[in-house]
Amino acid sequence: MDYADASALDSYLSDSDRRVLELFSEMVAAAGAKREEKAVQLADLLGNPGELGFYITCTEDQRLIRTFHLLRVFRENVELLVHKTWVNEADEKTNQILFEDLKVFIEDYRAGRISSAFRRFVSITRAIPTLFFGSAGRAPDFLEYAFRIDPKFGLFFWYVGELEMQMRSTTEIADKDQLFRLETLLGAYILSCF
Numbered sequence: 001m002d003y004a005d006a007s008a009l010d011s012y013l014s015d016s017d018r019r020v021l022e023l024f025s026e027m028v029a030a031a032g033a034k035r036e037e038k039a040v041q042l043a044d045l046l047g048n049p050g051e052l053g054f055y056i057t058c059t060e061d062q063r064l065i066r067t068f069h070l071l072r073v074f075r076e077n078v079e080l081l082v083h084k085t086w087v088n089e090a091d092e093k094t095n096q097i098l099f100e101d102l103k104v105f106i107e108d109y110r111a112g113r114i115s116s117a118f119r120r121f122v123s124i125t126r127a128i129p130t131l132f133f134g135s136a137g138r139a140p141d142f143l144e145y146a147f148r149i150d151p152k153f154g155l156f157f158w159y160v161g162e163l164e165m166q167m168r169s170t171t172e173i174a175d176k177d178q179l180f181r182l183e184t185l186l187g188a189y190i191l192s193c194f
Contacts, residue, residue: 012147047193074188118180
């Protein structure tokens with residue numbers, strides 16, 4: 001999958017879709033409660049408005065329970081997707097790796113190993129286009145294709161690409177664990193809205 005800058009995406013985006021690009025940058029630059037506020041605004045544009053706040057604006061105990069529920073739903077949705085896609089023998093090993101990644105992702109998140117969980121989340125979501133579209137999901141122009149299918153679908157994979165670039169970046173991000181935790185939760189939430 002390729003990466004795209006905002007100018008390359010312009011023809012595919014409405015004004016509210018363009019706001020997604022801005023909010024993402026604002027979320028990364030912010031910290032603490034302001035970062036969470038930006039994440040909720042981003043989720044309102046990419047998912048079902050008003051729902052991500054349910055996972056953020058609550059007591060710490062409630063947040064933990066709600067987050068684990070969302071991650072379980074994410075895991076079940078990805079497992080269902082894997083089981084529903086046609087698999088030939090060559091795909092079986094890839095699917096087994098994906099199942100193992102899902103298992104370790106949940107374990108890492110629960111254990112508070114956020115950087116590791118974040119990396120696995122990115123890896124898992126990078127595999128989803130191949131499950132949907134086969135080899136076309138790995139094509140260099142997949143992101144453009146995803147935007148033509150549905151701008152929100154394209155924005156989700158743009159988001160995943162941004163997360164992958166963050167993972168590879170050497171720049172310092174304020175409170176990286178908070179950002180990675182929030183971005184993982186946001187990504188799982190957005191995917192559950194499709």
